[in-house]
Amino acid sequence: MKRRGSAESKRCILEAAGQLFAEAGYADTTIRKVAARAGLSVGTIYLYYSNKEELYSELFRRRLENFSAMTEPLRDEEPLAAMEGLIDSYLDYAVKKAKLVSMQIREHDLEIKKPLKKAFFDSQKRLISDILKKGVRKKVFRKMDCDATASVIFYCLRGMILAQLSGDLGDDAGGRPATRKPCDLFLRGLLADRQGRGEE
Amino acid sequence: MKRRGSAESKRCILEAAGQLFAEAGYADTTIRKVAARAGLSVGTIYLYYSNKEELYSELFRRRLENFSAMTEPLRDEEPLAAMEGLIDSYLDYAVKKAKLVSMQIREHDLEIKKPLKKAFFDSQKRLISDILKKGVRKKVFRKMDCDATASVIFYCLRGMILAQLSGDLGDDAGGRPATRKPCDLFLRGLLADRQGRGEE
DNA sequence: AAATATACTGAACAAGCGTTCAGTTTTTCT
DNA sequence: AGAAAAACTGAACGCTTGTTCAGTATATTT
Numbered sequence: 186m187k188r189r190g191s192a193e194s195k196r197c198i199l200e201a202a203g204q205l206f207a208e209a210g211y212a213d214t215t216i217r218k219v220a221a222r223a224g225l226s227v228g229t230i231y232l233y234y235s236n237k238e239e240l241y242s243e244l245f246r247r248r249l250e251n252f253s254a255m256t257e258p259l260r261d262e263e264p265l266a267a268m269e270g271l272i273d274s275y276l277d278y279a280v281k282k283a284k285l286v287s288m289q290i291r292e293h294d295l296e297i298k299k300p301l302k303k304a305f306f307d308s309q310k311r312l313i314s315d316i317l318k319k320g321v322r323k324k325v326f327r328k329m330d331c332d333a334t335a336s337v338i339f340y341c342l343r344g345m346i347l348a349q350l351s352g353d354l355g356d357d358a359g360g361r362p363a364t365r366k367p368c369d370l371f372l373r374g375l376l377a378d379r380q381g382r383g384e385e
Numbered sequence: 386m387k388r389r390g391s392a393e394s395k396r397c398i399l400e401a402a403g404q405l406f407a408e409a410g411y412a413d414t415t416i417r418k419v420a421a422r423a424g425l426s427v428g429t430i431y432l433y434y435s436n437k438e439e440l441y442s443e444l445f446r447r448r449l450e451n452f453s454a455m456t457e458p459l460r461d462e463e464p465l466a467a468m469e470g471l472i473d474s475y476l477d478y479a480v481k482k483a484k485l486v487s488m489q490i491r492e493h494d495l496e497i498k499k500p501l502k503k504a505f506f507d508s509q510k511r512l513i514s515d516i517l518k519k520g521v522r523k524k525v526f527r528k529m530d531c532d533a534t535a536s537v538i539f540y541c542l543r544g545m546i547l548a549q550l551s552g553d554l555g556d557d558a559g560g561r562p563a564t565r566k567p568c569d570l571f572l573r574g575l576l577a578d579r580q581g582r583g584e585e
Numbered sequence: 586a587a588a589t590a591t592a593c594t595g596a597a598c599a600a601g602c603g604t605t606c607a608g609t610t611t612t613t614c615t
Numbered sequence: 616a617g618a619a620a621a622a623c624t625g626a627a628c629g630c631t632t633g634t635t636c637a638g639t640a641t642a643t644t645t
Contacts, residue, residue, distance in 0.1 A: 187592050187641045194592080208625080212412055216633060226594045237633065291491055293547075306551070336553060337545070337570055344544020347493075348536065351506070372536055374574030391622070414597065426624045428605080437603065 195233045197223045203244050207285035211292045212242060228311060245298055248285070249305040252278065256312060264320030273314065275342045279349035287350055310335045317375070326375045338371060395433050403444050407485035411441060412493045438497050445498055448485075448506040452478065456512060456547045468572060471513065475542045479549035487550055510535045517575070526575045537570060550575030 189197065201222035204344060220227045234240040256274050257270055259267040272355035292298065320326035323338040401422035405414040416437060417496065420427045435438040443490055456474050459467040492498070514535035520526035 189592085215631080218629095226635090228595065229593055231634070232592075257586070287494055290493055293490055294487055306553070340544040340548035340553070341541040342544065343547055344542065345537070346539040347543050348540035350494075355426060363453065370534060370574040371570065372571040372574075374572075389622085394622080412602095415601080427603090428625065429623055431604070432622075551591095 191233070194223075194225065194229065195199070198225065198230055198233055200230050201349070204242050206244060206288055208280070210288045217307060219293070237365060242298070242301070245289075246301055248289075249301060251268060253305065253308055256309070260315060264316055264323060265327050267316045267318075267371070271316070272342065272345075272371070275346060276349055279346040286346060290347070290350075310339050320375065325351065329375075334375075341371065391433070394423075394425065394429065398425065398430055398433060398440070399444060403441050404556070406441065406488055408446060410488045411495065416539070420548075428531055434574050441495075442501070444500055446559060449501060453505065456509070460512060460515060462515055464525050465572070467516045468520075468575070471516070472542065472545075472571075475546060476549055479546040483550060486546060490550075506539070510539050513538055520575065529575075534575075541571065 198219065202214070202219045205218055205222060208214075209218075216227055216230055220230055223230075230240070234243070252274075256271060259270045259274075262270060310332075313358075314331045317326060317329065317331040317335055321328060321331065398419065402414070402419045405418055405422060408414075409418075416427055419440075420430055423430075430440070434443070451501055452474075452526075456471060456582065459470045462470060510532075516530045517526060517529065517531040517535055521528060
């Protein structure tokens with residue numbers, strides 16, 4: 186029986202692979218398992234993806250695009266709100282896609298991903314830098330080297346993802362990470378002088 | 386010829402394994418390769434370590450102990466200098482042991498490591514928290530939730546290690562990471578109000 | 586209805602892995 | 616010197632993996 190067309194099959198494979206990579210990581214996700222979950226045979230996988238790496242790359246590419254599309258709109262918000270939104274985006278992502286993120290970290294230096302990753306990193310840092318520049322212009326943030334600071338913030342956010350993964354932050358009632366408050370550390374460091382944040 | 390005694394052999398194995406794990410990661414480091422580099426046969430490895438995991442655990446444990454021993458003395462320095470010293474320690478470590486750190490990240494969720502890692506994390510966070518508390522007491526730092534902030538700083542530092550690994554920070558003339566300056570972001574966020582840092 | 590194209594199958598292959606163990610060599614002890 | 620202990624060897628075992636390919640089954644076209 187030829188149930189699915191080729192497009193539909195590709196989709197099924199991608200979905201099954203996505204789940205498995207997220208659950209078990211790159212090494213422990215076998216083509217056999219992907220085939221089983223997709224309801225297809227091993228050989229069929231190779232009709233659509235020439236090897237395991239290519240399958241993984243395709244998934245990875247889509248994931249990065251998705252995330253970028255999510256954060257890009259922050260550009261148009263007020264600088265402080267934009268920074269807060271960014272922190273939330275990163276932490277939310279870590280909470281919701283814990284297993285997946287965990288695998289991305291595990292495979293952080295897979296050669297295949299390098300170019301994709303670089304492009305993603307650059308675009309995120311540009312976003313942060315733009316937010317910072319806007320903040321400096323509006324005198325909400327102090328004067329600074331925006332590009333360098335954007336780099337630092339970006340990697341700190343990645344660090345916070347590690348924290349969330351380690352289950353080290355806990356979350357408050359709403360299931361939201363309880364880290365937002367301590368993250369004021371960044372914001373405080375950014376703000377123009379003599380302008381204490383309201384709370385605390 | 387029975388050249389080495391059992392103690393010396395153990396040492397050779399550990400050294401060879403350490404190099405290989407650092408170069409190739411957990412999965413791609415095979416017992417056969419370890420044996421070859423140590424100048425011993427496969428079977429001998431199993432005389433001293435009951436399996437690959439145990440060998441890895443032993444190495445990992447030592448590494449964490451080493452690092453802790455390096456940072457612990459910062460306790461006795463002035464809070465601000467201590468924080469700066471901590472940042473330097475983390476970045477230096479990332480520079481000098483790039484391959485190793487890269488592997489540690491890759492294997493970040495190996496089950497074996499979990500308990501060791503937790504103990505290490507806790508001790509590092511306690512160190513940071515103690516530095517912060519001292520700073521608050523001396524009124525160098527603003528009032529804050531020291532434990533929570535310590536957590537955030539710890540994970541940000543880990544993020545900075547990721548940055549250094551990505552070759553994303555570059556280094557200035559002396560080979561030292563050029564990130565120290567942007568890292569003032571933290572420090573600025575910590576400092577008591579109306580006390581701008583001297584530089585800039 | 587026959588022929589062609591499309592979608593799929595799964596046993597078989599080659600390679601690599603961690604681990605074992607019967608056996609050998611060297612050292613130490615009596 | 617002989618016996619016992621300690622250090623070491625490496626072929627062999629069982630298993631898993633990514634990948635291939637000679638076939639089979641379903642659709643589509645003529």
